[in-house]
Amino acid sequence: MTALAAIGIAAQSHAAARVPDYADAPRQGVGACTTIPTTAAALSRARVLYEAGSYNAALDEVRRTLEAAPTAIGTNVAEQAAWLEAMCLHRLGDSRARDRFEQFLDAYPASLMRQDVMMCIADIEFEHNYAKALELYRRVDASALTSERHDEYDYRTAYCYLKLGDYDSAQTLMMSLRDKPEYRDAATFYLAYIAYAQRQYDTALEFFGQANTAEAPGDMTPYYLAQIYFVREDYSRSLDEARRILGRGTAGTAEFTAEANRIAGESLYHLDRFDEAVPHIRAYVDATIEPQPTSLYILGVSEYNSGEYANAVQTLRRVCDSPSAMGQNAYLYIGQALLKQNDTDAAIMAFDRAARMTFDNSARENAYYNYAVALSRGGSVPFGSSVKTFEEYLELFPESTHSDIVRRYIIAGYVTDRNYDAAIASINRTSNPSAEVLAAKQQVLYALGLRDLGAGRRGDAIARLEQALELARYDNKVAHETLMALGEAYLLDNQYTNAAENLKAYLQEASGKNANTRLAYYDLGYAELGLKHYGLAANAFRNVIDSPGSMSKHIVADAYTRLGDAHYYQKHWEQARKAYAHAFDMAPRTGDYPLFQQAVIASYTSDQAERLRLLQLLRKDFPSSSLMPEALLETAEAYQLSGDDENAERTLNDLTSKYPATQQGRQALLYLANIRADAGQKDEAATTYARLIREYPTSAEARQAAEVLKRYAAEAGEMERYEQFIAGIDNAPRLEAAESDRLSFEAAEEQYLNGRGIAPMRRYLKNYPKGHNRHRALAYLMDEASERQATDEAYKYASAIVKEYPDAEAAEDALAIVAAYDYAQGRQGNARDAWVKLSQRASTPENANAARMGLMRIARDQGDANALREAAQSVLSSSTLGAQDKTEAAFSMGLAEHLADNDNDARQIWSKLAKDASDIYGAKAAVYLAQNYLDHQMNDEALTTAEAFTASGTPHQYWLARGFIILSDAMRAKGKVFEADEYLRAVRSNYTGDEADIFDAIDSRLGGK
Template sequence: MKKIIVLSLLINLISVGGWAQHTQIFTNSDNQFTQGKELFLERKFAASYRCFEEFMQSVDASKMGQKVEADYYMAANAYELGQENADVLLKNHLELYPYTPFYDAVNNMLGLLESNKKKYKQALEYFNKVDENHLGENETVEFLFAKGYACLQTSNYVQALSIFKNLKEMDTRYNLSSKYYYAYTLYCLGSYKDALPDFLALEDNPAYRNIVSYYIVQIYYAQKDYDQLNDRAERILRDNPDNKNNAEIYRIAGEIAYRKRDYVKAIEHLKNYEKLFPQVLRNDMYLLGMSYFQTKDYTNAVRYLSKVTTDKDEMTENAYLHLGNSYIKLKDYTNARLAYEAALRTSFNKTVREEAMFNYALTSYESTSAFGESISAFEQFLTEFPNSKYTDEAYDYLSSVYMTTKNYDAAYQSILKIKTPNSKLLETKQYLLYQLGTEAFTQNSLGKAIEYFSLSLRSSTTGKYSAECLYWRAESYYRTDKPDLAIRDLKAFFNNSNSKSSANRVAANYLLAYAYFAQKNYPEALNWFLKYTEAETNSGAVTLSDALNRIGDCYFYARNLSKAQLFYSKAVAASPNTADYAMFQSAYVAGLQKNYSSKITKLESLITQYPKSEYTDDAMYEMGRAYLMMDNNEKAIATYQRLLAAQPTSEMARKAALEIGMVYYNEKQNDRAIPAYKNVIAKYPGTDEANTALESLQTLYIEANDVSSYLNYTKSLGHVVKSVNAAVEDSISYLAAEKQYMNGSYDKAIIGLQAYLTGFCPGGKYCTIAQYYLADSYDRADDKANALKAYQAVLKIEGNEFMEEAIIRCAGITYDQKDYSAALDYFKQLQTVAQSTEKKNVARLGILRCSYFLNDYQTTVNIVNEIMSDSRSSAELKSEALYNRAKAYLALKKDVDAAADLKSLAAETRTANGAEAKYLLADLYYRQGKLAESENEVMDFAKKNTPHQFWLARSFVLLADVYIKQNNDFQAKQYLLSLQKNYKPADEIQTMITDRLTAISEREKSTIIN
């Protein structure tokens, strides 16, 4: 308000009071002011600016009106000259003179400056302050056009439309541009029908032809007027092949060509669209893929259709169907199955679903389906589409699936659902139960194997697989110590007509012989062992030399020593590497034939050739016996002492030590007999030999009339010579506790045995056995802590007969407690004292496992090498040894050695170790960058299948990783989704699947737009 009053007073002063006196003073400045305005009108802006600049330097403060006007013209000149400070001058003018009469002109110029800078939002802020009625005619047109354009650029379409509508009706230089922008604004508002006439009016104008044609095409596309747009689109692409706007025209032209079934042209246009637009629309990818499918270019069909399966909609469903069909044409049945399976995850189109479901079932049958998919697929199809044109074909395939699948359990469960199976299905059922039985047998689940074989035989005792079921059930019975049932089944096997063609017929002779042998029915055993050796054509068979040994044993038990000798000799010739038993038996027979020299020679040969044989201690003991029979006591004693030095903890050593005392006693060398007997008592306390030695000592001391020395000696041992009543009490106390133990009343046995050990030991007759029974009672009562202590007490009794078993139990308990260091010590101790091959192998296996868990991988490798080089090591032991060595090699980063072991193990995927080895081999290849080899291993694994589904599932996750590394997310995704559906356990596999699918989904979103 103050500014208005001052300005008003100033004007009054000039006009009324002082005009005359000021006229003379400012004459020159007036001329400059007038001249400046004239020059501005003549558009001589630089000269005008100088005039006003000079005027402002000399003007009197009393000429406020001229000063305001001059400031404006200076800013306007700067604007017209394009000076950098024009906007500053214009803004300063508004700030200095907020009520300037040039308010609208200045805001207009500021708006135009912002528009030139493409700052349309700021431009509109100035334009909206302008009253167009205060502008000149030319200024008004310029202002309206600029404001309309700014509105358009800021998406203020309604205001822009109003402005351009008025301008296009005016006869100005902006007429055509306004008509274009009016039409364009209508286009932006979606008013295609209203926009089209103006676009058509501009279509032949050279200035607009190259741009409006694109909008016309898109309008016709939106209106689905394909006849109108097709010619225009083709003309645009022909006349302007390099126009940057052609991407959308190629897209539209490609779609129109597809609609007209001109798939070649559709491919041409859509490929050009793809080149110009990196983020291709999902629908157009689909059209391109389908065009390739229609032109039988199935490789490219797969390439593009696989990119559009990102959403759960009908497009994805149909794309998967045609992906499957493309893979079929490419003979890639595995990927076809995955595609059809993916199509079934949605249900938008029943026809598509029917075709996809049948094809999925069909490809599951023809390809690798690891989790019983083919069976469930046909079942689902027949349930969902019972009246399909494919129904009869589906039933035929389902019957075939039962016979070809490796997922026997899924097939068996499926066939159980059929209420009235025909004869063919009954035979199939028997086959499936037979396979389930052999699978369980391979896993050493013998009870389950017997159950499956029995179910199979209930289906038919004369069917195609009945003979095989009888054989394997007999083998299972034999291994579970039921030789009578094994004999029953083997007799039935030989009476079964199908056995004549059985691959197990020769082996059945061997098994039946052993069943009789287990019953000690040696005549029958001999008969069947002989039949086996006559029928066995493979002279290198491991079982052949074993059968010859058993024939020798049968003759031995029948006291036909010459025949026994003959077959032991044959066994040595058949297998020189494992001839130690036969050599020992042959020597023993020679002894029975009183040919002691031959016996000694044979035994010495055995010891020399097989120094690590389990029969070396027996051989030395029997050699000593032979010398005794030849009355060569000196050599007998020397041989016994040799045994004591070589294997002091063996059972034969105890006997040899006692024999030495007895030899000296018989020779009346009491001075040597006494220390010999004391040696037995000292080294083997608590054993029968020690008790015998003590009794013999008593006899010697009595004969020498030196009872006091005997009593002093026994006292030093902790023994007290008991009265008859005390001896009876000792026996009664022990026998009472023993009875509870034998009855399985372990809690009561523990109490009784502890009481006995406290009351009568040391010195009691039964101390050693009572200590062992106490340990075993704790063990059976599941009191492992006390069992371990009791077994350790047994180990402190030197030379006792329970030493090996006590070590085994200590090792087992500490191993189960995961105290692998302690367990390792026990297994090493067992390896030292073990007499039989069986227990030596237990020791080796224990050392193997403990060293692996203790990360002592080199020790693991060393013990495995020892196991593998021993021809007596069982197949099961060698399998576990290989497994541990392979993992040790992996830990040692010896990949070549690891791969060799893994390959050997992976040949049998029905075992747990074999299944894991197959995965580890594929994983090893993956980590080495051998992606093709890794993929091949997984595919082979799926083909072979396994009851250990975790490792197969883990392998499929690895397969997805292979594809991801190959930038093939689509393939990886299909395997993961299939695995997610078909692998049932809720374990870490599901987490692995989810993590990978999430990552794939994120990558898909970045490449395809909807």
């Protein structure tokens, strides 16, 4: 550690120029005048008492004189009595004195005592307001005063100038007073002080040498001599003078005593007498509100050397903001003290700050090295790059004795530093990387791939993981786990062949004890399903079911469901049924899909009674299931096949009533019409067909109905009536398409489906803007734009479908696109309307879930607790919900409970989600949970939660920044102010985001620090 002298302590130690309190320098008394007029015999007793100092008795005599009738005393006597009364009050310190003097001036404007009285008024102000006193003294005609009073006038005026910092004016008057015996000593002392305040130390020493130190104000001479000698680094003499002040107990005030202790302590420190210095420094610090940084530094270093690490941190943190070598060294000591207390995160931030300061190169080098030590013990800087820090170190100190150690830390830093992008960039700049560096690169690429995968960036994840796999030979364990992650990434990207290849490669090397083995089989099952390799899929899911290990009940239940799917697609009805039954038994609360599938299987085995039983159970236990429209359609068919046409029609009517806008609702109408036609009820059938065309003219079902009605009309010879009916309905199916229209569309469709581009479809739409196949062309163009993520274009086509063909098969997907786009653009009202329509028309679980998710987000944005709880419950009740949607819905449920003031319930939900900070809603949950703890003064829980989250390696940088801010708040609440501030400074320096709320939150807490 550098010596204190080397870091500029002496340069800071010149005490602010203090003016000693006004001393009783020789004078004629407070406002004393020359003699008391003797013209009135009645005032003789008062005058004698006044001159004897018996002011109360004199005041009584004066008042008896003034109480006499005005005719009994002359004007001159009254004037003298009024003057003497004011003077007695003044001498007694009575606040009424000033009023009496003012009254005297008003009553006797031509009095010979007028100037003296004006000076008395100035004397009163002199006791507490030098600026006002100086103003009043300047109004006095000093030439009208006696010589003694004139000298006092000069002295007091000079002292006012001194107190107000006008040293030149004060010096001129004090020089003139040196010729006055009564004022010589005081004037000499103040001339010395003026020279001291102006840093003219030679002149000050000359005058202080002539000062009378036996009485005030000259008895304070040793204090100023101590200051001068200290500034001149003559520490032996500064120590002698400071001890002279302290030793004789005449320091005057606590302020001067404290400063004398500082000079003594710091002088001893510079004389290498550390043990003697500390008691003086501590006495100074304890007595001072804002101690000098130099003394705090000495005290903090002493506490560190004595093993008082917590006290050292608290003391030195008051120094470290100083932009100087001392502040830099303070950070270094703080870091070392925190490291001694095993607070590695706070320590590494202190070392980071010291390393960024450039005042003391030796301290900087030590800071870099200690940064490495703290890093090796698990410390980290928010959003910091240890790799970058170490590279800076080697660049600045290439010949350092620690350079080899730091190079090894760089390799470790590639892995431990969570700023992976900076780490990989640094590795890529290495010209001849060693095997150790390439192994680190492999691990960093793997970590980056996982981060991208957790953030939903599947393409980036695949690219990173493939690069990591190219380096497989450097670390077999990382290579093995990379296969698993890559398989999952390909699966989520619907690249089933690649997913299966990587997952199989992973399983070939996996041991049965590996925690990820079961998950790999689970993912492989999904990949094989996607490839329609149903037998292989069944084998994979059986591996999960037979040895589930620690996998959750819900995942195992889903494995049974997908095993059922694999058997179902192979038409292994009994095996499928058993698998679905197991799935339902394991998770009955979300078992609507396996229950429904069992009913479908019963239809294939012609067991209509079992089919009806299962469907009725589904309707009873899952009334809000997204499968309900399809279940009602299945129920109607089961009744019809059982010969129960009455219940079949009742069920179909129920379906058209409850779910009229769904595809199944339209199919039910068509089904009803067909039943009536089969029963020979042609008129009733025709009415139902006509209703279907009127209400859903753009639907596929309307086109089928139109074909039947057209046949009926032809048979009855009523084609003209049919044509009139169709013409009266907007967008109703026309009789036939023009040949060129049909051929153009079919050619465009063939080219698109065979991968030869979408341009012909655009040309079709341009050439046939009202074409017969316009709705199908719009659907193809919408799907193609969505795949390209051309959201504006997809929205245009989807909007056209929703507006022109609201009953078309593609209208559901179009509604989902329109709602999502409007929501992203901030048009929440439009989005809500679209999602409500989608919820009413959804014929697939996917679209039903999309509608429910959208409505939940609207409720969440609006802060409506009841609506949010209801929407979240609706989402969570679905058995076909994806994992990401489940966590979002669970987070929203927690938020609903919080908004309803059910914070215990909210915390329970968020606590579960916060365990997976790689998920965006897990990260949000961790931040909300920590803030909730903090809001309820549960500071320990807030600190624990925030620490766990910020150490989790979450890829969600914005929420990580929020987490660090809450961590800082929790530390501040527990009294760890230094650590709290350093976390905020680190985020402010290193966070690369530009969100204003992050920086506003930091600035509001740090202020100007």
